[in-house]
Amino acid sequence: MPRHLVFLALLLTGAVPTVHAQTEYYARIGAIGATNLLHDVIVTELTLRQSIAPMIALGGSLPVGSRGYRANLEATLVSGKYHRSQDGNSDNIGTLRTATLMLGLEGPVWREVRWRAGLGAIQYWPADDEGIFLSGGTTRFLVGAGADYRRPVMAKWDLMTSLRYDFHRFRTGTLEARGFSQSQGVSRASLSVGLSRSFR
Amino acid sequence: MTPRVRLTAVAFAMVALACGDIASPRRDDFYEWRLEAPSPSGSGLDTISFHWPADRLPVRIWVESADPLPADVARAITIWRDVFLYGEYDATVVTDSTTADVIVVSGVAPGPQLSLTRLNRVMAPQCAGTTDVEVSDDHTQLRLPIRIYINAQSAPGSPGLDACLALTVVHELGHSIGIFRHSSNPADLMYFDPAVTLPSERDRTTAEVLYHVPSTVEPVRP
Numbered sequence: 165m166p167r168h169l170v171f172l173a174l175l176l177t178g179a180v181p182t183v184h185a186q187t188e189y190y191a192r193i194g195a196i197g198a199t200n201l202l203h204d205v206i207v208t209e210l211t212l213r214q215s216i217a218p219m220i221a222l223g224g225s226l227p228v229g230s231r232g233y234r235a236n237l238e239a240t241l242v243s244g245k246y247h248r249s250q251d252g253n254s255d256n257i258g259t260l261r262t263a264t265l266m267l268g269l270e271g272p273v274w275r276e277v278r279w280r281a282g283l284g285a286i287q288y289w290p291a292d293d294e295g296i297f298l299s300g301g302t303t304r305f306l307v308g309a310g311a312d313y314r315r316p317v318m319a320k321w322d323l324m325t326s327l328r329y330d331f332h333r334f335r336t337g338t339l340e341a342r343g344f345s346q347s348q349g350v351s352r353a354s355l356s357v358g359l360s361r362s363f364r
Numbered sequence: 365m366t367p368r369v370r371l372t373a374v375a376f377a378m379v380a381l382a383c384g385d386i387a388s389p390r391r392d393d394f395y396e397w398r399l400e401a402p403s404p405s406g407s408g409l410d411t412i413s414f415h416w417p418a419d420r421l422p423v424r425i426w427v428e429s430a431d432p433l434p435a436d437v438a439r440a441i442t443i444w445r446d447v448f449l450y451g452e453y454d455a456t457v458v459t460d461s462t463t464a465d466v467i468v469v470s471g472v473a474p475g476p477q478l479s480l481t482r483l484n485r486v487m488a489p490q491c492a493g494t495t496d497v498e499v500s501d502d503h504t505q506l507r508l509p510i511r512i513y514i515n516a517q518s519a520p521g522s523p524g525l526d527a528c529l530a531l532t533v534v535h536e537l538g539h540s541i542g543i544f545r546h547s548s549n550p551a552d553l554m555y556f557d558p559a560v561t562l563p564s565e566r567d568r569t570t571a572e573v574l575y576h577v578p579s580t581v582e583p584v585r586p
Contacts, residue, residue: 205388206391206573206575250576254453255418339386342389343390344386344387344388344389345385345386345389
């Protein structure tokens with residue numbers, strides 16, 4: 165893991181007492197959908213796609229400067245099926261888990277709405293090493309952005325609603341070995357709700 | 365760098381990141397896998413193509429407990445399953461032969477039966493294999509189970525016997541997945557007397573294509 169991510173993680177877990185009071189933590193649950201993992205043609209066109217799946221997100225942020233910006237680190241975990249579609253038929257072909265870790269920056273937009281953008285990585289963990297994951301999962305570079313809406317529900321806690329979009333390019337070692345070239349752009353969008361410890 | 369230049373660079377980077385899709389390989393090098401049989405109407409030939417439908421997976425295979433058959437069958441299942449990228453084929457070993465889709469036994473195939481199509485591999489001196497596929501007279505049904513016979517033609521422990529048995533089991537299981545014909549290329553596992561131990565790229569392409577062409581027969585249990 166890059167050193168700056170480790171440093172930020174240490175900060176967020178309270179390793180530095182002076183910033184601990186300004187640290188925000190949050191946890192959310194929600195659902196995520198993704199575009200096709202790949203297109204292929206075997207007699208006719210087929211696509212492979214992750215089904216809409218439940219997700220959990222954990223993260224935290226620290227203030228940066230005095231204009232309301234914050235640096236954040238967010239991790240997500242998704243577990244769901246993926247399926248093949250061809251000629252109008254769709255078959256589940258396995259379970260796929262993905263985990264992301266993203267380092268980003270967030271800032272105010274309007275009232276309780278904040279924007280965020282970040283960079284990180286996505287790891288694919290298939291339940292079984294078979295098919296396009298015969299040689300195992302894969303880790304890909306990830307960029308993402310989103311918006312958060314916070315509504316106070318308790319003294320120090322906010323209800324947090326988040327909309328996220330991220331993008332990465334997908335390929336696996338098996339696909340490469342089987343003659344696929346380039347990679348597939350995969351967009352993901354999620355909607356999630358949770359609680360955050362307020363930083364106001 | 366001015367903000368405008370920075371913004372343009374970021375925009376170009378995003379476009380470069382997002383453009384282009386994965387490009388799939390060409391799958392045009394395969395051999396004929398379909399059986400040809402005289403048409404029931406008496407004129408011409410029927411072409412019989414079969415693959416296991418998704419709702420019949422995993423295919424249930426019963427194997428006689430005669431060493432090294434169980435281990436060879438388990439290995440052959442893995443080899444053929446790994447040929448496919450999208451879960452088109454899977455099989456499992458079952459303990460009840462009466463519900464099996466494929467039965468693998470040790471020994472010589474019984475005498476010819478008219479309704480059976482026999483796919484032989486007989487050239488190796490150490491062992492031989494036979495797969496019997498029974499298709500209904502009207503060529504619309506494949507009657508289960510498919511029967512595979514693996515016959516050791518030399519004494520246990522003979523040089524090359526274990527390798528021959530392992531290779532023959534993979535080859536015969538290749539027939540049971542739907543490759544009903546032999547390749548004409550000695551470099552393919554489905555050549556009538558194969559020398560290679562694993563599916564070649566042509567074997568793989570053939571298997572992939574056959575699982576994306578509609579079956580002409582439906583598997584049924586009489």
